[in-house]
Amino acid sequence: MIDTEALSCQELVELVTDYLEGALEERDLRAFEAHLANCDGCTEYLEQMRTTIRVVGTLTPNDLTQAAETVLLKAFRDWKRSS
Amino acid sequence: MTLPDDELVAALKEGDEQAFAAVVREWHAGLTRVARIFTPTRAVADEVVQETWLRVLGALDRFEGRSSLKTWVFRILVNTAKTRAQREGRSIPFSALHDPARVPEAAVDPERFLPDDHPHHPGGWESPPRELPEDRVIAGETREVIERAIEALPASQRAVISLRDVEGWSSDEVRNALDLSEVNQRVLLHRARARVRQVLEDYLAPEST
Numbered sequence: 384m385i386d387t388e389a390l391s392c393q394e395l396v397e398l399v400t401d402y403l404e405g406a407l408e409e410r411d412l413r414a415f416e417a418h419l420a421n422c423d424g425c426t427e428y429l430e431q432m433r434t435t436i437r438v439v440g441t442l443t444p445n446d447l448t449q450a451a452e453t454v455l456l457k458a459f460r461d462w463k464r465s466s
Numbered sequence: 467m468t469l470p471d472d473e474l475v476a477a478l479k480e481g482d483e484q485a486f487a488a489v490v491r492e493w494h495a496g497l498t499r500v501a502r503i504f505t506p507t508r509a510v511a512d513e514v515v516q517e518t519w520l521r522v523l524g525a526l527d528r529f530e531g532r533s534s535l536k537t538w539v540f541r542i543l544v545n546t547a548k549t550r551a552q553r554e555g556r557s558i559p560f561s562a563l564h565d566p567a568r569v570p571e572a573a574v575d576p577e578r579f580l581p582d583d584h585p586h587h588p589g590g591w592e593s594p595p596r597e598l599p600e601d602r603v604i605a606g607e608t609r610e611v612i613e614r615a616i617e618a619l620p621a622s623q624r625a626v627i628s629l630r631d632v633e634g635w636s637s638d639e640v641r642n643a644l645d646l647s648e649v650n651q652r653v654l655l656h657r658a659r660a661r662v663r664q665v666l667e668d669y670l671a672p673e674s675t
């Protein structure tokens with residue numbers, strides 16, 4: 384049985400980031416956790432959001448190209464000389 | 467890792483090239499991602515980042531340490547990018563960045579929930595999330611799919627998810643760099659993550675037809 388009185392599944396999915404960021408108020412937090420305890424769909428949704436964050440975290444940040452770095456270091460030397 | 471701000475600023479003023487190279491490398495990805503909010507292409511973003519560093523050097527003597535150096539550099543970046551957009555007659559997606567709530571967007575397609583007037587379970591899952599095969603989640607091809615999904619996001623969402631989840635910045639760092647309220651930062655992050663999750667589900671566990 385799913386307790387839909389306090390919070391529906393459709394409402395819960397919009398609160399997942401607030402939940403993960405620790406930004407839910409006490410009352411909402413209780414409703415959120417009570418709902419999760421009884422709802423497989425929302426538990427899976429939360430799990431998938433965590434998975435998403437984990438996988439996005441494995442992407443490589445954009446690297447600076449050698450050419451751009453050379454230009455900037457030259458600019459730095461010029462700046463140093465002129466100041 | 468970068469030095470504490472006061473040491474870093476002192477090193478830069480003394481002309482310490484290694485310190486400069488280190489900070490340029492460390493912040494490069496973040497700067498590029500933020501620049502992309504205001505620029506049409508990656509190439510223009512790269513130019514904006516370069517111009518930013520030149521401006522930073524030019525203004526370093528006036529840095530007073532009232533904000534962190536990082537915040538200060540990102541402010542200069544945003545100004546540089548905006549000035550350039552104006553010069554080139556491009557409009558800037560200010561409103562999208564500062565008031566995401568004006569563009570309502572559901573984390574999950576409303577069609578996947580039962581209607582509000584459903585007798586037993588209003589707003590409950592009609593089509594719950596399909597389980598993701600764990601072994602494929604971390605595969606290289608999956609990462610490419612996610613990379614493309616992030617690239618396709620609206621610029622402000624792309625910047626926030628990139629800085630928070632790819633670069634691992636704190637929410638305060640992101641808010642300061644982008645001049646966002648706490649709530650707006652979370653709204654943008656939520657939409658971005660929700661969108662990427664949906665792409666992941668569609669890719670790894672397609673709907674059976």
Ligand SMILES: [Zn+2]
Nearest residue numbers: 392422424425
């Ligand atoms: Zn639910």
